[in-house]
Amino acid sequence: MEQVKFTQMIDGDKEDYDFLTKHEIEYTKGTADRLLTALVDLDESLSGYQITRLGHSVQSATRAWRDGADIDWVVSALLHDIGDIYAPYNHDEYAATILKPFVREQCRWVVEKHGDFQLAYYGAHVGADPNKRDMYAGHKYYDDCETFCKRWDQTSFDPDYDSLPLEFFRPMVEQVFARPANDPSVMNAPDQALVNPDVAKTRAA
Numbered sequence: 165m166e167q168v169k170f171t172q173m174i175d176g177d178k179e180d181y182d183f184l185t186k187h188e189i190e191y192t193k194g195t196a197d198r199l200l201t202a203l204v205d206l207d208e209s210l211s212g213y214q215i216t217r218l219g220h221s222v223q224s225a226t227r228a229w230r231d232g233a234d235i236d237w238v239v240s241a242l243l244h245d246i247g248d249i250y251a252p253y254n255h256d257e258y259a260a261t262i263l264k265p266f267v268r269e270q271c272r273w274v275v276e277k278h279g280d281f282q283l284a285y286y287g288a289h290v291g292a293d294p295n296k297r298d299m300y301a302g303h304k305y306y307d308d309c310e311t312f313c314k315r316w317d318q319t320s321f322d323p324d325y326d327s328l329p330l331e332f333f334r335p336m337v338e339q340v341f342a343r344p345a346n347d348p349s350v351m352n353a354p355d356q357a358l359v360n361p362d363v364a365k366t367r368a369a
């Protein structure tokens with residue numbers, strides 16, 4: 165069987181859907197690879213900064229890595245702006261949706277809200293509310309999102325920063341996206357600090 169027999173889904177039988185499920189499982193194995201390719205495509209998006217969006221992404225991930233952050237944080241930092249390509253007006257939600265089945269809730273939430281938190285740094289210059297983050301006051305991940313933006317996101321537009329290459333992060337992206345999707349043990353995993361000084365020492369540049 166090379167393709168299904170049906171032209172309307174309602175006519176599909178078990179053989180068709182078993183075939184498609186097998187296909188889908190094979191296809192999802194390439195998710196990490198496709199995401200890394202999309203990150204390279206980011207290189208061409210949104211010019212005007214002193215670094216490209218890919219440069220910003222690897223710089224954010226490098227800062228996370230050097231802060232001693234764990235793999236969920238590092239991969240989240242790397243992919244936090246991946247929505248810029250197709251969802252410029254809700255890029256944060258787009259990235260969070262990609263990450264959701266594979267990282268813990270703490271990281272998903274922070275990626276989803278980072279756009280609102282980032283406004284503290286530039287909202288006043290563009291007629292947006294710099295205090296938009298106040299709507300999340302008291303949320304258990306408020307401080308994490310503040311740290312994410314302060315240490316990894318708003319800082320990562322420096323053309324002179326010695327970022328690690330994208331390939332350095334490939335095994336981490338592959339590991340995260342090889343996890344079983346929507347696994348409660350992953351999504352509900354215990355929260356982790358963004359900054360871990362002991363680990364950071366072992367990763368010092």
Ligand SMILES: [Fe+2]
Pocket residue numbers: 244245255256278279
């Ligand atoms: Fe962003």
Ligand SMILES: [Fe+2]
Pocket residue numbers: 220244245317
């Ligand atoms: Fe960013």
